[in-house]
Amino acid sequence: MRKKKRTTRSGFGNAIAAIFLLLMGVFIALPIYYSIINAFKPTSELFLFPPRFVVYEPTFQNFLNVVRVQSQSLVPVERYLFNSVFITIVGTAGYVLIASMAAYPMAKRNFPGKKVIYYIVVFAILFRPEVTSLPQYMMMSKFNMLDTYWALIFPLLATSFGVFLMMQFMSTVPDEILEAARIDGAGEKYTFFHIVLPTVKPALLTLTIFNFVSAWSTAGSQFTYSETMKLLPTMLSQISTGSIMRAGVTAAGTVLLMLPSIIVFAVCQGSVIETMTHSGIKS
């Protein structure tokens, strides 16, 4: 993949841009850096004010304590982990699938009711969930889904942003390709899975990142009563409220929880960038 020199770019301009961006990026990421180093601080340094950006005596003790705290836990920690992983995977993969499925006819086809659904999709993004949390809870309760995995997964599947995102990206897929496929005898399902989806891969990956982060950091505390159904963020926060002695454990736990998001991001984002250099849409 040879990079062709673009006549509209000056090397100097690029360099300035790069420096400016790096500075800005570091500044923006500073609070995250702070969260991370907090996990390595011994208790003597955790409560200092003004807060320190450098750890004088870095230690892994907080992470070891995370394990230690688990030995007293009634529910094995793997269960919490499983809960979070399960709903994240189902919620993310499931949502990406059904959202793109729903977006396809919205973007490329015409059918009665399309306009209505389009507006509903957009408006639903705009309606704030704070007020709908109570009715949502009541729905869950009515279907007896409280304290089950469904209660945690369905809210992840019920947003419309993903559909909107996929709609927009799919609309850029040239109709000619679809026509060609149809002429060649491909059914709708085939066209969808083998032609449309690969074309909008960057969007799929972006949506994956977005939903993964959202699912992984869900607390779900309002829908789960039993200890065995709780998710990692809830478990962590409930350990931390036990005493301020748990401040170190909380800091370490927070960092550990960040890791999957970072990994997923790195993998997906890298692919996003990779894919498009091969985009070759124009036939």
Place this chain on the structure above:
Amino acid sequence: MKYIARLLIVCILIQTFAISFTVGAEESANQVIYNNASGYTLSEGAELEVGFSSADITAYIELEYSTVAGGTTTPQIGVSVDDGAQTVLDAPRVWQNVVEGERFKTDDMGNEQVPSQKEASRKQYMRLLLPDSNGNTENGIELNGGSHTVKFEAVRESIVVYKVVCTKVGKEPAYDEYVKAMGGKTATDKYSATYEAELSSAKSHPEIIVTYDRLTPNVTPNDPVKIIQNIIGGTGYSMPGQWVEWTVSVPKDGWYMLDFKYRQNASPGQIVRRQLYIDGEIRFSDCLEMKFPATNSFEVLSLSTADGKEAPIFLSAGDHTVRLKVVLGSVGNSLQTLKQTVIKLNQLYTKIVLIVGENPDSYRDYDLEDHIDGLLEDFDSCAKEIEAVAKNFEAEADENATNNTAQMSQIVRLLKGFVKQPRDIAVELDNFRAQINTLASLIASISTQPLELDSITVRSADTEKSVEKSGFFSVLAFRVKSFLASFASDYNSISGSGKSAMNVWVTTNAIDAMGFSTGRDQAQIITQLVKEDFYNKTKIPVNISLMDSSVILQALVSGKGPDVALFVPETILANLYYRNALIDLHEMDNYDEIEKRFYPSSLISLSYNGKTFALPEVQSYNMLYYRTDILAEYGLEVPKTWDDFYNMLTKLQKAGLQVGVAESQSIFETLLFQRNGKVYKDDLSATLLSSKESVEAFAEWTNLYTKQGVPVAFDALNRFRSGEIPIVISSTSFYNSLSVGAVEIDGLWDIAPIPGVKSEDGSINRSESCNVSGATVLHSVKNKQNAFKFLDWWTSDETQTRFAFECEIRFGVSARYFPANINTLGEMSWSLSERDALETQRKAVNDVPQSPATYFLNRNLSNAFRRVVYDYENPRDVIYRYGKDTDNELQRKLKELKLGGK
């Protein structure tokens, strides 16, 4: 016990009488200086003075005593020699775990419950850890030839004194001498027996709890599904003087090895020390201090000599007792030195901060060495002291020593750098502070010697030591089973109950909200208590869940609300009550008795119109926190009245220091109460914010900041630590923060009741408002009587005390809170002065009743405050305005909730 036998022989030989008070001065190893065969009861507060004469020796004072059954706290005695300072020591009881059959009581699902503990008082013999001239407690005290007196005072609880003995510090035999004395090693028949440590026969403190580790199959016995209480100890088994005893038996006379399976991962990298007594005696010198290095998992340690060789002991056929007692050992002396050094460094730090402020200008040369006498010399001597201690540690040649010595060398380097380059002091002030804290944390961590024990193995001297540890696959299998079991088990429910069980919610709160925090650990403690106590007594099935308080409302709407909720903040309780979601607890049969458990002030926010909708659990209020060292340095007394407070304020400000008053409307309420004012009218139909008392109180409140120069926003913890703000009026949570985050000033601060207003009869009106959280029964309860029984049980003295006790075992001082239950306060481990201060203040506490517009009042007060303090508006106008605004909202809400109102 052989010791007693020897003593009696000595007594007979010297021909003393049955009851005697002095003994002839002879150079015998042990002198019985007091003997009362039937026991002399020393009641709380009483004193016993014992006189004796001795030669020029170093000796231990030892005491034979028994405790008086009935109390739950560990008795304490104050001992002073020759009118010296009094040392307060524990005189522990003897406790035993209650077993059922072979092991502990199990619940219906096979989970072992934490055993209850019963007192098994008997005569005990204890060596008193009194400080010598250097402050070290491990070496005995120096006595000159001549007559001496020892005074005993029962500081807490009574004890019965039988004997007092003065024992010359002797040498226990070295191991080889011991072997020779026992007639040399003989062959012993092969034998090996393992005793579970949690099945101890006796222990000194109830804090030494039996608990479980369910993480791996490495602990015996274990089960991936059921809870098995398989270890004993932990952070509760860590203070010098505590001991645990087991009974072992061997079939034949012979030489046997003792293996201890233990874990020490509570104090990272630290060696933990125990003294080993076989049948009440220290057999040889290596038993004086057994060293247990830090581990991440359970390891086996065998009794060995200093050079690492196994050291079998001789046991005759039959039963023997094995006791492990916590000692500071060789580290004790070093600790003393370090403690003194920290005190000195703290003083220097305060002096420096006075000159340069907490964030000094790094480009300025402050010439500190000229302003502070002896600054550099002090730094130098501190550095040298620490160095000496570090060398001692190094001599121990263990991995932990390197950690500690590394930290100490850092400090030494810093201090020496200060001596060389005084300019660096101002620049490195941050680092200096952190290093003092590190040093103090080091002291704190070395002083505590936590240890967990799984089992003790007695094996014949030539049997192999078994060091099998679970391999990777067995751990994996265990974890998988445990994980799968989580789908079938219900950890919330007690007794495997189902739909008909009573749902109890423990609500989570962050500490800022209530001055008391609840989380998963508290929920587990409550589950345990319910299982052992409530369910056993009443057989009512209960389900415990840990939920956020905001979910209560939603759950109620959908009909999935709980029956009982605990630790609910007062504001939520009131809101629920106004909407008819709670039950009036007057319906309880024995309500009148239950009410007596609390001071009326704690029930104010939980009542409305004569109905009470919750029972208080936590009652937080403000206290005065002060630095004893700094106040002493400036010759200041703890202020008792506001006039005193203002005087002190001026003096401190002149010296460059400040006072801290937490920015909170509770201060306004306090000032109002002390003027005998009220926030609301008695019928709660309107506020009294425009009344004379209210305006005066508001003005005084804002004047603190506008006229008296008290800082509005300040980081209380760090300023208190550095000494810049040596006196702070703040809430309970400050106490917890200090105990966790400000270890280096441990012992240098105390609490006192807040300043008050002197009335004509001389008494001081200290009333202030409080913050309450409560336990409540919801309207949708399935079985009201059961719920009432639960609340009755939960708020009882025994349960509340037990709960506080368990919290403190797990979290130490950081879990202490101000209980609403009157008697519980006295049963918690507050120091005497703290307890007095808290009791005094609590009696004076009042409270603001809740109204439907409480939230509005709170924010208006806050806004009003800021108007005056930021924008310099006139306090009187402001409080009028906001008072009226609040009244309007109150009317609106009253009408909406159909509670009256125009």
Place this chain on the structure above:
Amino acid sequence: METVKKLFKKYGNDYFFLSFWLIIFTVFTLVPIGFAVGYSFTNFDMVQTPSFVGLSNYLRMFLDDDIFIKAFMNTMLFAVITGPLGYIMSFVVGWLINDLNRMTRTVLTFLFYSPTLLGSSYMMWLYLFSNDSYGLLNSWLINFGFIKDPVQWLTDPDFNIYVVIVVVLWGSMGAGFLSFVAGFQSLNKSYFEAGAIDGIRNRWQELWYITLPQMGPQLLIGAVLTISGSFAIGSQCIALTGFPSTDYSTHTLLLHIQDYSANRLEMGYASAIAVVLFVIMILSWLIINKAIKTFSHD
């Protein structure tokens, strides 16, 4: 019923594709929204059964609620400032990042996206703008002699609005930013080559003539997210300036909703405010949507 059958024959596939998501969405989002709108005409207080009160909630909101007006002004202020600014920032940064090599791109994207990715941590901001005289900003200003007493950045109504704006901008590079990045990557390279030949000299012209017209969809996505986000600023205000903020200085419509639903338990009124907020957002969306559509078809 014949028409229904015919409908299904022709569009069956389309409905099939739609159905999975649509059903879940309807049950768990649409119906609750419907309920919420319904509550706005009642006096529901979360515990007791609601009774119908018609339009009185709305009347009270516009005629009798000063705080609503304040919240409304604040919301518009925040939205108008942070919305476009954040949007442009995301776009410009995405555009600049586009030219760098893959490794730098990923790293930079991560850095910018980190507040959204890892949960906003306001610790640093609280320290920077702390009321305490040792807070970072205060201590600088005091050291350099600009002020003598610490400024109460977070609780003084004169200042805390600006603090909130700064922090909101900091966290504004979220999913919209990511979709811009994705969008920049999916641009058709051949257009750029054609443009270079046709005489486009610098990156600005390229941006205007070639890049932007192709970015229609991404611009829409970014816009909807920005509107949704900037009108709904709330959690940052709580974390920074307290709830409620002094004299409601940073009170937004979202916080007003929360206040009424969580503190005062007046669910009916809160729902009404939510509906009003919703209508505002829809109006803005319709306007912006039109603008972008016209723009990208130029």
